Amino acid sequence: MSSFGDRVATALAAHGPLCVGIDPHVALLEEWGMDASATSAREFGLRVVEAATGRVGIVKPQVAFYERYGSAGFAALEDVLAEARDAGLVVIADAKRGDIGTTMEGYAAAWLEAGSPLEADAVTLSPYLGPDSLRATLTTAIRHGKGAFVLAATSNPEAFALQSAQVVDVAASDGQTVAERVARDIAWVNGSAAFAGGLGPVGLVVGATVDRAAIGLTDDALRGAPILAPGFGAQGADPADLATLFGPVAGQVIASESRSILSAGPAGLARRIEERAALYGGPRG
Numbered sequence: 001m002s003s004f005g006d007r008v009a010t011a012l013a014a015h016g017p018l019c020v021g022i023d024p025h026v027a028l029l030e031e032w033g034m035d036a037s038a039t040s041a042r043e044f045g046l047r048v049v050e051a052a053t054g055r056v057g058i059v060k061p062q063v064a065f066y067e068r069y070g071s072a073g074f075a076a077l078e079d080v081l082a083e084a085r086d087a088g089l090v091v092i093a094d095a096k097r098g099d100i101g102t103t104m105e106g107y108a109a110a111w112l113e114a115g116s117p118l119e120a121d122a123v124t125l126s127p128y129l130g131p132d133s134l135r136a137t138l139t140t141a142i143r144h145g146k147g148a149f150v151l152a153a154t155s156n157p158e159a160f161a162l163q164s165a166q167v168v169d170v171a172a173s174d175g176q177t178v179a180e181r182v183a184r185d186i187a188w189v190n191g192s193a194a195f196a197g198g199l200g201p202v203g204l205v206v207g208a209t210v211d212r213a214a215i216g217l218t219d220d221a222l223r224g225a226p227i228l229a230p231g232f233g234a235q236g237a238d239p240a241d242l243a244t245l246f247g248p249v250a251g252q253v254i255a256s257e258s259r260s261i262l263s264a265g266p267a268g269l270a271r272r273i274e275e276r277a278a279l280y281g282g283p284r285g
Helices: 004-015 028-032 040-054 070-086 101-112 132-143 157-163 177-192 239-252 267-278
Strands: 018-022 060-061 090-097 120-124 147-153 202-206 227-229 251-259
Touching: 004 060, 004 090, 004 132, 004 147, 018 040, 018 227, 018 267, 028 040, 040 060, 040 070, 040 090, 040 267, 060 070, 070 090, 090 101, 090 147, 101 132, 132 147, 132 177, 147 157, 147 177, 157 177, 227 239, 239 251, 239 267
Parallel strands: 018 060, 018 251, 060 090, 090 120, 120 147, 147 202, 202 227, 227 251
Antiparallel strands: none
């Protein structure tokens, strides 16, 4: 089994950095002529998967827009996840889970174990109960050839005060920010000999609209980690600026777009994906 980092690298080389978000929120369902229901969310997701297949390498379903419909929503999400993985897409479940102990073991089993109804290739995680609280989930990811993306510096401005705060910890260097501490802990996982020379299994979420220097996320702190970068497209970051924004680690970036693509509607979706993908310069291989 290839590692998650290798699969991400292959997807980036074959299709470029664009990742298509699958976000069937109510306003978009209405724009697509659908009602707010689990059935519509399922159809929406399957149409996005169909349009994305062969045009990008990575998709990111937003779990909340399925979870809102309860058991029917999760059943719809299961179909979307399975269809996307069967199509050969790398699937990131955007669930932002974060807890401790056996609770995290449960989340890990739900999203990362082979054969789980909600099986994805990776899941997003929140480290703000302490990065060590994610240990069981990260261990499960590595054991099963899966991945995870840990929130480091998100694109929402209200997070800046927390993520740029300085760590008070005898084990941390002076002036280290919370975001940098998260990144350094993840670098330790990815820096093991098993993943040397490529992308590791554990990535970081770093918003494309974030001032990396101000928040302490240097190139060195990000080296070796796949970087999931929301903020491109409707949120303001320009695909043409990816190399400038991320510098030497730009080749590790997965550029996530949702609204800028999904607003094209079902009829224009495939063409919009092709247009947006081309703005990033196409395949990297």
